Structures are given as C-alpha cells and as structure tokens.
Amino acid sequence: xxxxxxxxxxxxxxxxxxxxxxxxxxxxxxxxxxxxxxxxxxxxxxxxxxxxxxxxxxxxxxxxxxxxxxxxxxxxxxxxxxxxxxxxxxxxxxxxxxxxxxxxxxxxxxxxxxxxxxxxxxxxxxxxxxxxxxxxxxxxxxxxxxxxxxxxxxxxxxxxxxxxxxxxxxxxxxxxxxxxxxxxxxxxxxxxxxxxxxxxxxxxxxxxxxxxxxxxxxxxxxxxxxxxxxxxxxxxxxxxxxxxxxxxxxxxxxxxxxxxxxxxxxxxxxxxxxxxxxxxxxxxxxxxxxxxxxxxxxxxxxxxxxxxxxxxxxxxxxxxxxx
Amino acid sequence: xxxxxxxxxxxxxxxxxxxxxxxxxxxxxxxxxxxxxxxxxxxxxxxxxxxxxxxxxxxxxxxxxxxxxxxxxxxxxxxxxxxxxxxxxxxxxxxxxxxxxxxxxxxxxxxxxxxxxxxxxxxxxxxxxxxxxxxxxxxxxxxxxxxxxxxxxxxxxxxxxxxxxxxxxxxxxxxxxxxxxxxxxxxxxxxxxxxxxxxxxxxxxxxxxxxxxxxxxxxxxxxxxxxxxxxxxxxxx
Ligand SMILES: Nc1ncnc2c1ncn2[C@@H]1O[C@H](COP(=O)(O)OP(=O)(O)OP(=O)(O)O)[C@@H](O)[C@H]1O
Ligand SMILES: [Mg+2]
Numbered sequence: 001x002x003x004x005x006x007x008x009x010x011x012x013x014x015x016x017x018x019x020x021x022x023x024x025x026x027x028x029x030x031x032x033x034x035x036x037x038x039x040x041x042x043x044x045x046x047x048x049x050x051x052x053x054x055x056x057x058x059x060x061x062x063x064x065x066x067x068x069x070x071x072x073x074x075x076x077x078x079x080x081x082x083x084x085x086x087x088x089x090x091x092x093x094x095x096x097x098x099x100x101x102x103x104x105x106x107x108x109x110x111x112x113x114x115x116x117x118x119x120x121x122x123x124x125x126x127x128x129x130x131x132x133x134x135x136x137x138x139x140x141x142x143x144x145x146x147x148x149x150x151x152x153x154x155x156x157x158x159x160x161x162x163x164x165x166x167x168x169x170x171x172x173x174x175x176x177x178x179x180x181x182x183x184x185x186x187x188x189x190x191x192x193x194x195x196x197x198x199x200x201x202x203x204x205x206x207x208x209x210x211x212x213x214x215x216x217x218x219x220x221x222x223x224x225x226x227x228x229x230x231x232x233x234x235x236x237x238x239x240x241x242x243x244x245x246x247x248x249x250x251x252x253x254x255x256x257x258x259x260x261x262x263x264x265x266x267x268x269x270x271x272x273x274x275x276x277x278x279x280x281x282x283x284x285x286x287x288x289x290x291x292x293x294x295x296x297x298x299x300x301x302x303x304x305x306x307x308x309x310x311x312x313x314x315x316x317x318x319x320x321x322x323x
Numbered sequence: 324x325x326x327x328x329x330x331x332x333x334x335x336x337x338x339x340x341x342x343x344x345x346x347x348x349x350x351x352x353x354x355x356x357x358x359x360x361x362x363x364x365x366x367x368x369x370x371x372x373x374x375x376x377x378x379x380x381x382x383x384x385x386x387x388x389x390x391x392x393x394x395x396x397x398x399x400x401x402x403x404x405x406x407x408x409x410x411x412x413x414x415x416x417x418x419x420x421x422x423x424x425x426x427x428x429x430x431x432x433x434x435x436x437x438x439x440x441x442x443x444x445x446x447x448x449x450x451x452x453x454x455x456x457x458x459x460x461x462x463x464x465x466x467x468x469x470x471x472x473x474x475x476x477x478x479x480x481x482x483x484x485x486x487x488x489x490x491x492x493x494x495x496x497x498x499x500x501x502x503x504x505x506x507x508x509x510x511x512x513x514x515x516x517x518x519x520x521x522x523x524x525x526x527x528x529x530x531x532x533x534x535x536x537x538x539x540x541x542x543x544x545x546x547x548x549x550x551x552x553x554x555x556x557x558x559x560x
Contacts, residue, residue, distance in 0.1 A: 184421065184422065184425040184426070184431075187414065187418055187421060187422050187425075188422050188425070188426060190412070190413050190414065191411035191412055191413065191414050191418070191419075191422050192412070193412050193413065194412035194413070195409050195410070195411050195412045197373055197393070197409070198405065198409035198410075198411060198469075199411055199422065200372075200392070200393040200394050200397075201371050201372070201373065201393045201394070201396075201397055201403055202394075202397055202402075202411075202422060202423035202426060202427045202469050202470070202472070202473050203394045203397035203398050203423065203426035203427030203428070203429075203473050204394055204422065204426040204427075205392070205394045205426075206394070
C-alpha cells in the first residue's frame with residue numbers, strides 16, 4: 001500500500017467514526033456532544049485560517065471579523081427576511097466573502113503589516129455591528145435566532161443534527177482546500193510565496209489568486225459563524241466578533257499542524273476537549289494556562305504540529321516493522 | 324511588433340533610462356549591449372511590466388502596454404528571463420514550467436513541456452527542486468524554459484549566457500538557435516560577449532546612459548567610434 005492509499009483509508013475510517021461512531025457513542029450525552037460541536041466550530045475557522053496562511057501566504061489576526069459577519073448576515077436574513085436557515089447559512093458565507101473585498105487593499109502588505117491591517121478591519125466590523133442597532137439589535141444582540149429545521153426526519157435543530165452539520169461543513173472545507181492545493185492554482189500560490197514578481201511575469205495574476213484565497217477563507221469562516229449563530233440561537237457583537245474566534249483557531253491550527261489540511265481539525269479537537277474535559281475540572285481557574293504551556297511545548301518539540309509528528313512516528317514504526 | 328518611444332525611467336535621482344526608442348520586428352533577433360549600469364535590465368523590466376516608466380510610449384502589436392500588469396503582458400506573448408535566475412519558489416523544474424504554461428499560455432500540454440525540457444537539456448533535472456538543486460547552466464536554462472512555456476512571440480533574454488564556461492556556452496547558444504527556429508520567436512538578447520552576439524544576432528543595439536547610441540549590423544556597430552568610446556578600456560572591439 002502506498003502512502004496515498006493509507007491516507008485515503010485513514011480518511012474513510014475517520015469519516016465513518018465521525019458520522020456513525022460519534023453520534024452512536026455521544027448522542028445521549030448532550031454535554032459532551034456540545035463540547036465536540038464547539039471544538040468543531042473552532043476547527044472550521046482553523047481550517048479556513050490555515051488555508052489562507054498556507055495557500056495565500058497570509059497570516060491573519062482578523063478571522064473573528066469573517067466569523068462575526070457570517071453569523072450576523074445569516075441571523076438577520078433568517079430573522080428579518082425569513083430566508084430558510086440552510087440558505088441563510090450559505091449566504092452568511094457569501095456575506096463574509098464579500099466583506100473580504102474591503103480588505104483587498106491590505107493584500108499589498110506583507111507579513112506582520114497584513115496581519116495588523118486585518119486586525120484593524122476586524123475591529124471596524126465589530127463597531128459596525130454594534131452601531132447598526134435597527135438591523136443587528138446593537139449591543140443588546142439578537143435573541144431567538146431560528147434554529148436549523150428538521151429534514152427527512154432528522155432534527156438538525158438538536159445537538160446531534162448540529163453536530164452533523166458542522167462536521168459536514170468541515171469535511172467539505174477540507175476537501176475544497178485539498179483540491180485547491182493540488183490544482184495548478186495551488187502550485188502557482190506555492191510558487192508566489194517567495195518569488196511573486198517571477199511568478200507574475202509568467203502570467204500568474206498573483207493578487208487575484210490571493211484575493212480568491214482570502215474570499216474562500218472568509219466564506220468558510222462565515223459559514224461556520226453562521227452555523228454557530230443558528231446552533232446557539234443567540235448573538236451579540238462582543239461575542240460574535242470576539243478575538244477568541246481568531247486566537248483559538250490559530251492555536252488549534254498550530255497545535256495540530258497548520259501546514260496540513262486536517263491538522264487544524266485534530267488540533268482544535270485536542271486543544272478544546274483537553275481543556276474542557278481535563279484541565280478545567282482540575283484547575284477551574286487558569287486552566288487556559290496549561291493550554292499555553294502545551295502549545296509552547298508543541299512549537300518547541302514539533303514546530304510542524306501534531307499531525308506531522310504523528311506521521312513521522314508512523315513512518316518510523318513502518319520502517320521498524322520492515323526490519 | 325514592439326515599439327518603444329522616448330521611454331524614460333527615474334529611480335529617485337538616478338536616471339536609468341533617459342529616452343530609449345527602438346522597435347523590434349516579428350521574428351527578429353536583436354543583441355542588446357552596453358556597459359554596466361547602462362539600463363539594459365531596466366529596459367526589460369519596462370517591457371515586461373516589472374518597472375513603470377516615468378515617460379514615453381510602449382506599444383506591442385499596435386496597442387499600448389503601459390497600463391497592463393506583468394501577467395497580462397506575459398499572456399500577450401512577452402516572455403523574459405532574469406539576469407539573476409529566479410526559479411519559482413518551492414517548485415520543481417517541471418512545476419516551474421507547468422505554472423508558466425498553465426497561466427502564461429492558458430493550456431495544459433505535458434508534451435510541450437517535455438519538449439522544452441529536452442530542448443534545454445533539463446530532462447534529467449525535471450523533478451528536482453529548482454531553487455536548491457540546479458547548477459548555474461541549469462538555472463539559466465530554466466529561465467529560458469519558464470519564458471518558453473508561456474508560448475511567447477517575443478523573448479527577452481537577460482545575460483543567459485554570461486558566466487558559463489566556453490563549452491556550455493557554445494551548447495547553450497546552439498540550443499537558443501534551435502528554440503528560435505522551432506517557435507519562430509523574436510528575441511532580444513542582452514550579452515556582454517561580442518563574438519557571441521555577432522554569432523546570434525544580425526542586428527545590435529547599443530545602450531549607454533539610458534539611450535540607444537547605435538543600431539545596426541554587428542560589424543557596423545562595433546566599428547562605431549562612439550560605441551568604442553562607451554566601452555572605455557575595452558580596446559579590442
Ligand atoms: N530598482 C532600482 N532602484 C534603483 N535604482 C535602480 C533599480 N534598478 C536599476 N537601478 C539603477 O539603474 C541603472 C541601470 O541599471 P540596469 O540594471 O538597468 O543596468 P544594466 O545595463 O542591466 O547593467 P548590468 O550590465 O550591470 O546588468 C543603474 O544605475 C542601477 O543602479
Ligand atoms: Mg542588467
């Protein structure tokens with residue numbers, strides 16, 4: 001079996017466990033399932049963040065903006081215009097992608113300057129959501145946002161249904177990410193990182209490609225934000241645009257392996273579930289500190305994150321098995 | 324096919340191009356010579372869109388290029404190499420050509436990529452990392468290859484022969500001649516070595532202090548007193 005086959009097999013097993021195993025195991029445990037959904041919500045943003053960093057070469061400190069715009073767009077569309085919730089969720093992604101247009105001028109900036117500019121943008125959107133009271137409910141927020149409906153006998157408004165939705169969002173995002181990475185776009189994006197001018201003179205519209213990655217990343221983040229809004233059925237600007245929606249996904253991506261497609265998902269599950277199920281009961285105050293230490297340790301011992309470390313380990317064992 | 328008129332480039336206080344005017348006909352091969360700092364590379368940068376001129380006209384096949392970004396010019400058929408090779412980052416040799424073909428020529432044609440690899444003697448290095456695993460000759464060949472993969476009608480080569488030892492240089496020159504015939508290209512070649520230029524190009528342009536000071540056959544140009552003066556120290560012209 002080649003690595004490609006192994007990878008495909010692993011993916012199929014992971015999908016089977018995720019779609020069948022988890023609901024069977026935790027379907028009755030609303031608390032644990034709620035935690036898993038929260039972890040996957042972070043995972044979705046983490047995948048989008050890593051996609052932008054990996055393919056677009058852009059480090060963003062402002063993904064909370066896309067999360068917030070997506071959640072508000074979807075909530076407002078569903079509440080005020082009666083748009084069906086699933087459609088509203090996708091439109092939330094579109095809204096976030098559109099909002100990324102405002103960030104296009106920042107694309108000329110490199111490295112830390114881009115990161116800071118996008119942070120400033122995130123703040124602007126939060127202020128907008130707070131000030132546009134007639135539409136967004138202002139600082140008071142929006143209550144009783146419509147939940148997901150029942151379709152074909154599955155109640156997506158329940159925890160298990162919500163879990164299936166966010167899981168599907170992540171799977172589709174990961175597959176889309178992988179497809180772009182393998183395409184000639186992915187190749188050109190990779191080539192652009194250090195040699196943008198050389199890439200442009202062979203015909204690559206580098207700015208367009210980066211803008212497209214920003215829009216795709218924003219779209220995914222917006223859909224995840226929208227999902228969250230309908231799942232918890234409540235929004236306020238401080239929550240929807242909270243810097244936590246930027247920081248936790250970054251930590252998750254780095255922990256799991258920001259250079260891989262599925263590393264951010266693994267990272268989000270590991271970080272969030274460890275924190276909530278293990279550290280928090282032991283250390284009700286300051287449990288996030290343990291996370292910080294864990295993240296530092298990961299960066300020191302395996303800068304590529306958990307996924308590459310596991311892969312190295314598996315490769316080593318395979319060699320031993322041969323010997 | 325290409326016409327420059329009064330092209331001017333200032334970098335702060337430095338006038339890299341004062342007023343450059345000339346044209347290139349379809350399929351023509353032109354040598355571009357001039358002392359260090361004369362503005363040769365800057366001229367290529369202007370034509371390919373890397374540098375915006377501060378004045379002048381630049382037309383390609385009857386339309387102005389001035390407002391077009393680099394990538395649109397590449398798609399129109401202008402290919403260039405870089406004096407200091409710039410392989411595309413994190414890519415193999417073949418991937419360099421694939422990106423150039425996919426975006427510059429808008430097609431997927433593995434056969435033609437193999438053909439380019441063969442023409443430039445890069446077949447064996449096709450799957451090597453282009454940034455770290457190539458020798459100088461191969462770097463220069465890849466510069467030509469990237470441009471060729473975009474299927475240009477005008478190829479601008481910036482000192483692709485410089486720094487090569489005699490044998491590889493001769494081989495490379497032969498390859499360039501084959502490439503020119505095969506793809507019916509117009510070429511402008513920057514090169515310091517006069518015998519090389521004379522062998523490859525029936526027409527030579529001399530650039531000095533940002534201006535074309537001579538334009539003609541190699542014989543006529545290299546006998547021109549002003550050209551000889553511009554190369555002070557090089558008495559063996
Ligand atoms: N990006 C830039 N910024 C500032 N000055 C520049 C820039 N590029 C070129 N110059 C200056 O413009 C002048 C012309 O440079 P150019 O590279 O075009 O010369 P050249 O004829 O190609 O020389 P060489 O034979 O050494 O390659 C030089 O004085 C150079 O220092
Ligand atoms: Mg030069």
